[in-house]
Amino acid sequence: MFHDVQTELQEYLKEGEILLWADQPKKGLVFRKSEIFMAPFSLFWLGFSVFWVTMTRVIGTSLWFSLFGVPFVLIGIFLVFGRFILDMQTRANTVYGLTSERILILKGRKNRFAKSIPIESLGDIECEERSDGSGTIRLRRVGEFAGITPAIDGTSSRSGLDTLDLIPDVRQVFKQISALQLGDVEQM
Numbered sequence: 001m002f003h004d005v006q007t008e009l010q011e012y013l014k015e016g017e018i019l020l021w022a023d024q025p026k027k028g029l030v031f032r033k034s035e036i037f038m039a040p041f042s043l044f045w046l047g048f049s050v051f052w053v054t055m056t057r058v059i060g061t062s063l064w065f066s067l068f069g070v071p072f073v074l075i076g077i078f079l080v081f082g083r084f085i086l087d088m089q090t091r092a093n094t095v096y097g098l099t100s101e102r103i104l105i106l107k108g109r110k111n112r113f114a115k116s117i118p119i120e121s122l123g124d125i126e127c128e129e130r131s132d133g134s135g136t137i138r139l140r141r142v143g144e145f146a147g148i149t150p151a152i153d154g155t156s157s158r159s160g161l162d163t164l165d166l167i168p169d170v171r172q173v174f175k176q177i178s179a180l181q182l183g184d185v186e187q188m
Contacts, residue, residue, distance in 0.1 A: 009097040012104055012114060021098040021173055025091040026134050026166040029084055038079070046076030096164050098176055103139065105162060117141070117162060119180045127174040135170030137177065138163050 005022045013019060049072035056066040090107065097104035103122075105115040123142040129135040139162045167173060 005095050005097075008095050008106065009104055012097075012106070012116075013099060014101070017102075018100040019097055020100060021096075021176060023096055023167055025094055025096070025164075026168065027088070027092055029088060030091075030166060038083075042076065042079030042083075046073065046080050049073040049076045091166065094165075096167060098173065098180075100180070103162075103164070103177070105164070115162065119177070122177070122181055125174065125177055125181075127170055129170050133170065134166055134168050136163050136165050137167070137170060137174055139177075 005024060006019060009019055009022050049069055053066055053069040053073060056069065093107060093109045095104075095106040097106075102119055103117040105117070107113045107115075117139060121141045123140045125140065126138040127135060128138075164170075164173065
């Protein structure tokens, strides 16, 4: 797998640029901290929406009144199931790379989105490590605000921050980025 990821990133490298690390986020179903709030909320949303539509039919209201609840049922289905599927597909089609000069984030398969973050533009970086050694690195560029905004997949992202989400051996990658920021290439 690492060879495929490396090959995929090669076409984005500049001449003389060295690929130091490349990988993909953890695959499969992942439960995040936000599930403490999102799981009960999404179940309540779906349950109430189904109750609404069912009760409007039972008491014999107009069809239009019943149909008013259908979009809410669809949103509930997405909140309970769809957001996990979207998150799994997004992570399966994401590739991260660390070069001697920048961080590369590639997303998508058919419509490829590529983002390049120069190391010298980075300010604070944060590392959140899970018990299995995987984790997320949040990258803030110098001068960007870091307010918290909810993301569609139930995670909380911070505006002004790009992330290397659920990468294996997060601590080692964090050390490599920190060493590049300090210009200490010997530590890598």
